[in-house]
Amino acid sequence: MNACLSTNTNFFIAPYSASPQLVHFFGESMVNAVMGSLQCLLFELPEGAEDSSELTQVIVDFDLAEGSFSFVDSKELLEKVSSK
Numbered sequence: 001m002n003a004c005l006s007t008n009t010n011f012f013i014a015p016y017s018a019s020p021q022l023v024h025f026f027g028e029s030m031v032n033a034v035m036g037s038l039q040c041l042l043f044e045l046p047e048g049a050e051d052s053s054e055l056t057q058v059i060v061d062f063d064l065a066e067g068s069f070s071f072v073d074s075k076e077l078l079e080k081v082s083s084k
Helices: 002-006 018-027 038-042 074-082
Strands: 057-063 068-073
Touching (some): 018 038, 068 074
16 A cells, blocks of 8 residues: 555455455456455456456566566466366
């Protein structure tokens, strides 16, 4: 949150169970990216959401010193799990 404030980036915090709300916000184009737990990948987008806006990646970590972030890609994760 401090990083968003210091870079003047807009953000908001989901008031209830964050994972399904973040997925809903993404599907409604209210946010451009989602940072949260991998639970976000368990929820489907709301009906009527465009296929191109499919939530397949979730940001899981920020490295402020390096100015980077890490994310998990659901398709890549499924490929790795199914190949074992």
